[in-house]
Amino acid sequence: MEVYMHKYLFILLLSTLIVVSSLLGNTSRSHTGGPDGFGYMWIDSDTTGGPVFQWVDAMDGTIIGTGDDEYFTVPIDFMFNYYGFDYDTVYVGTNGIIGFGSHLAINVGFNSTIPTSGTPDNYCGIFWDDLNVTSGGNIYCKTIGTAPNRIFVIEWNNIFRYGVYDDPITFEILLYENSGDIVYQYLDATISTSSSYTNGLSATTGIENGDGTDGLLYQYNGDPADNILVDSLAIKFYIGEDNQPPVYNTIPRKNTFDTIPVIETQIMDASGLASDSLYYNVGSGWLSVSSDSVNSGTNTYYYHIPAQPRGTLVQYYFASMDASTNSNRSLDPSNAPDSFYSFTILPSSGVTILFNYSGTQDYTERDYHAYITALTEAGYSFDEYDRDEGNSVYSFYDVILFSMPTPGSDDSSEVKKLLSWMDSGTPTNKKKLFITSCDLGYQQSGHPNGYPNLELFQNYLFADYVGGGNDGLDDDPTTVTSGKIWGVSGLFTKGDTISVFARSPDVINPSNTVPYSKSIFTFGDGAWVAHGDTNQACGLQVEYPNYNAVYISFNFWEIDSLFRPILIQQSLQWMTGIKQRNVSVAQQEFSIRSMILSYDSNNARARIFYTIPTESNVEIGIYGIDGRSIGILFKGSRKSGIYQADLNRKLSSGIYFIQLKAKTSTSIYTKTAKLIIL
Numbered sequence: 001m002e003v004y005m006h007k008y009l010f011i012l013l014l015s016t017l018i019v020v021s022s023l024l025g026n027t028s029r030s031h032t033g034g035p036d037g038f039g040y041m042w043i044d045s046d047t048t049g050g051p052v053f054q055w056v057d058a059m060d061g062t063i064i065g066t067g068d069d070e071y072f073t074v075p076i077d078f079m080f081n082y083y084g085f086d087y088d089t090v091y092v093g094t095n096g097i098i099g100f101g102s103h104l105a106i107n108v109g110f111n112s113t114i115p116t117s118g119t120p121d122n123y124c125g126i127f128w129d130d131l132n133v134t135s136g137g138n139i140y141c142k143t144i145g146t147a148p149n150r151i152f153v154i155e156w157n158n159i160f161r162y163g164v165y166d167d168p169i170t171f172e173i174l175l176y177e178n179s180g181d182i183v184y185q186y187l188d189a190t191i192s193t194s195s196s197y198t199n200g201l202s203a204t205t206g207i208e209n210g211d212g213t214d215g216l217l218y219q220y221n222g223d224p225a226d227n228i229l230v231d232s233l234a235i236k237f238y239i240g241e242d243n244q245p246p247v248y249n250t251i252p253r254k255n256t257f258d259t260i261p262v263i264e265t266q267i268m269d270a271s272g273l274a275s276d277s278l279y280y281n282v283g284s285g286w287l288s289v290s291s292d293s294v295n296s297g298t299n300t301y302y303y304h305i306p307a308q309p310r311g312t313l314v315q316y317y318f319a320s321m322d323a324s325t326n327s328n329r330s331l332d333p334s335n336a337p338d339s340f341y342s343f344t345i346l347p348s349s350g351v352t353i354l355f356n357y358s359g360t361q362d363y364t365e366r367d368y369h370a371y372i373t374a375l376t377e378a379g380y381s382f383d384e385y386d387r388d389e390g391n392s393v394y395s396f397y398d399v400i401l402f403s404m405p406t407p408g409s410d411d412s413s414e415v416k417k418l419l420s421w422m423d424s425g426t427p428t429n430k431k432k433l434f435i436t437s438c439d440l441g442y443q444q445s446g447h448p449n450g451y452p453n454l455e456l457f458q459n460y461l462f463a464d465y466v467g468g469g470n471d472g473l474d475d476d477p478t479t480v481t482s483g484k485i486w487g488v489s490g491l492f493t494k495g496d497t498i499s500v501f502a503r504s505p506d507v508i509n510p511s512n513t514v515p516y517s518k519s520i521f522t523f524g525d526g527a528w529v530a531h532g533d534t535n536q537a538c539g540l541q542v543e544y545p546n547y548n549a550v551y552i553s554f555n556f557w558e559i560d561s562l563f564r565p566i567l568i569q570q571s572l573q574w575m576t577g578i579k580q581r582n583v584s585v586a587q588q589e590f591s592i593r594s595m596i597l598s599y600d601s602n603n604a605r606a607r608i609f610y611t612i613p614t615e616s617n618v619e620i621g622i623y624g625i626d627g628r629s630i631g632i633l634f635k636g637s638r639k640s641g642i643y644q645a646d647l648n649r650k651l652s653s654g655i656y657f658i659q660l661k662a663k664t665s666t667s668i669y670t671k672t673a674k675l676i677i678l
Contacts, residue, residue, distance in 0.1 A: 030227055037214040038083055039244040039270040040207060044218075045234040053234040055187050056174060058155035061142025066133045068162070070094045071106040076152050077143045078177045083122065083209045084247070084268030084299055090175075092139060092154055096127035096203065098173060101210065109162065111204040115215040122210040124237075126173050126184045127229065129203035130162040137168055150177040161197045171229075182207065182237040189229040200229035207237050239270040242324035246273060248332035250318065253343045254359075254386045257393045261345065263303045263316060265332065271324035278303035279337065280316040286337060288319075310396075311349040315342045346383050347396040353382040353572075354396075356418075357403040360388050360410065367403045367436070370557035374564035375401070377611075379641060380572065387414045394421035398429075399576060401568075404437035405555050407453050415452035422460055425546035432575035433549040434568070436556040441465035441506035460544075461551045462517035466507040466536055485521045485538055485554075498567075499560035506553040507536050517542045521552065541574075548575045562593055562609055566644065590669045592620075592660040606647040606675060608658050612638045616662040620645045622675070623657045630656070638662075653677050 031050065034041030043050045065072045071093045079086040082100045091103040097120065099106040105119035109130035112118060133139060137158035144151050155172040169191060174183040184205065191198040201222040208215035218235055219227040249266040263278055277288045282305075291301040308314065317336035322328045333339040347354070355371050362368050375382050382401075385392060392414055394400060402418065404411065418433075425431035441463060444454040457463050485498050498521070510517035521539030542549035550571040552559070559567065592610040608620060620633040633645040647658075656675040661668070 030224055033218070034216050035240055035244065036209075036216050037244065038209060038247065038268065039239050039242050040083075040216055040237055041240040042216050042218060042235055042237045044236070045232075051183055051234040051236040053185060053232045055185060056144065056151070056153050056155075056172065058140040058142045058153045058172065059138075059157060061140045061153070061155075064092055064139040064141055064154070065094075066138060067094055068132050068134050069107045069109050070133075071099075071103050072139075073103070074141055074154070076175065078147065078150055078152070080152070080175050080177065081180050083214075084270065085210070086297055090152075090154075092141070094133040094139065094159075095131045096129055096156060096159070096171070097123055097125050098154060099123040111202070111221075113220045114204060114206040114208045114217040115212050116208075117212045119212075121208060121212045124173060124182060124184075124207050125204040127156070127169065127171050127186070127189070127200060127203050127205065129197070129200070131156070132160045132162045132165075135160050135165055145177075148178050151175065152177075161191055161194065161202075164191055164194045164197060167191045167193050180239060184235045184237075186229050186231060186233045188231055189233065190231055203229070205229060205235070241326070242269075242271045242322065242328065243326055244270065245328040245330035246320045246322050248318060248330065250332055250341070252341045253314075253316075254389070255344045255346050255384060256389060257346050257385070257391050259310065259345055260304060260307045261314070261343070263305070264300055265318055266299050267301055267318075267320055268299055269320075269322040269324075269328075271322045271328075274321050274323040274327065276301055276318070276320040278305070278316055278318055280305050280314055281337075281340075282308055282312050282314055308345050310345055310347060312345045313342060314345065315340045317341065344383070346385060346393070348381075348383050351381050351383050352397055353380055353399040353401070354394070355382050355384045355401045355403070356387050356392060356414075357384070358388055358405075358411070359386045361406045361408075362403060366557040367405050367555055370559075370561070370564060371401060371403060373561070374556070374568050377565035378569040378572075380568070387411075390414070392417055394418060395424070399432040399434070399572065402433060402435040403556060404435065404440055407437055407440050407443050412452045415456055419452065419455060419460060422547045422549075427545050430545075430575075431547040432572070433547060434571050434575075435461070435549065436552045436554060438505045438553060438555045438558065440551075441508055441553065458511070460547075461540060461542055461549060462511040462514055462544075463540055463551065464509045464511055466509055485523055488519050488522050498563050500554060500558055505538055505558075507538065508540065508553050509537050510540055516544045520550070550575070566609070590660060590662055590671050592658060592671045592673045608633060608645040608647065608673070610643055610645070610660050610671075611641075612643065612662060613640055614664055615639050616664045616669075618663075619661045621659050621661070622647065623659060625655045625657070633658075647675075651677050 031047035032043045045051050045053050064074055071091050074090050074092050076088050076090055079088050085101065087100045091099040091106045093106040095107065095109045097106055099120055100122045102122060106123065108120065111128045114125065137160065140155045140157060142153055144153065152175040153172055157170050158168040160168050169189055170187040171189060172185050174185065189199050196202060200219060205219050206215055206217040216237060222228060246267050246269040253261065253263050267273060267276060276291050279286045279288045289303055289305060291303050293302045294300065317340045318332040320330050355375060357368050357371065372384065390413065394417055400418065422431050422433060440453065440457050442465065444457055444465065447454045485500055510519055517540045519537040519539065520541045522535050522537050538553045540551045542551065556564065590611060590613060592608065610620065612618060616638055618638045619635045622630045622633060624630055631649065633647060654677055656677065658673045658675055660671040
């Protein structure tokens, strides 16, 4: 009788295969796959050398939980290595998926292919589909065997596909302690009442690494067509012969004030490492050191180089060899030493200007790139430092440029250092601060006196917070010409209009209790109806016995890119008396751009910015659309640098052209910009 039962079962399974195959087309089944970039391969139970289907019943183990689109944190009784990292915890999702290291999107029922950059990452998709564990089914786990050969089992038992509640499925994953193998087993993968969902036709099966850049796909929504999930199927994911070199994940070391810097990298390899080295060059050739400590949980390797004098440029790269029989080797960067990483032990020799930023606050790097570009265009030598390291030393510098896109409590210790630095100035040797922040005033609401950011805002920049708002400035981040601010006094010509983009800048006023600050910019309404905050301040100039400061209540990147270097240059010229240092526009091209400052029926005012990369005889002229010369704005010799010329005359509505003619010792250059008067 038992023989006949197996015969009928075989006929039923064969019928299922024929039905599914007729739906998908006749494609030969794949039984092996890989390797991926890490070295994982897969093989199924339908080929020689594949895993044998041996169901492990976990129902006598621990019930993990039930629910729809849920996940649960489950401890593993041993360390399990997945894509080079050790884990003792796994996140189990009700939708047929487990994750390591992060639960992000482990509960999502909308499956995707492998690999993909979207979440989830670092997961095993056994039968990743929109499943429901609320109608009688359960998820179980248990550990079998003894160390070091234990197996951790997670079983989805009698689980329904969402919307189909008359034919459940049962499957499991096995994690092997000693070998690191991963086995998927399918006791019942057939949903006989649904040709759309049966046998994984709407599921993902495979493995993916921690950042979604690598993985192995067994099947996705029934593709490849014959790699469907059938009853009594087993799939093993394993590390085959290791032909893969070690894989690096390096975040380049930024500038530091630490004279004995720590340099780190992550190195992943299926076989582990036989050796690893950091090669560094401080000016006398390449030297090497081995790692002095390793975080095995994250595969982070730490290296120390000998103490170096300040101003040292450190160049470095990594080299390693794995412990496989193939002794695979790897470099990072891959073409080292032709390419390498580098950083400077601050301060640089002769540099008195520091650009201080927070990589966490400025995670899009908009402010960072805006500052770097503007400082370079303005011709200043400067150091840059990410204060998230928490080791700023301001005393080396006379000028600080401070970027604060989203000020908060994480800035407190660094702001305390900044205030001490400002206090250290004297009437004959003032400190100079240039600071931009769209939320410095707003963020101080509710903080007590003595809170460092509040101290900076009220008692050092001498600002009063009026409120926030867009003042008619557009929220569209695709343009920086969505509104205007007006120069009113001090550094800039009264009436100058600067294009800006504002999300929600602070509306501020100079303190009316002390005489140290005054407005230099106020809000304009641009093309929109004036708001109540129009003509209130968004920029202050501070003169105090110990320091000078310029404070703009915008993030720096929100200011028109054309005006950024001019703002830097004029602010630093006022504070230091130095207009340019080590002009570095020589690699730039000749260029010209115009910007309307104001226009009325009697007069048009525009500012013309132009770049001269090499000493030239220059002429800036304005022409009508018919080519008729209207006037010469500048004529004379210019050294390498960025310049401006002002147009201030009566012009009728129309299109005009501003032309730059530059004659060097070897060539003549012509550049043209359009000026439209409405």
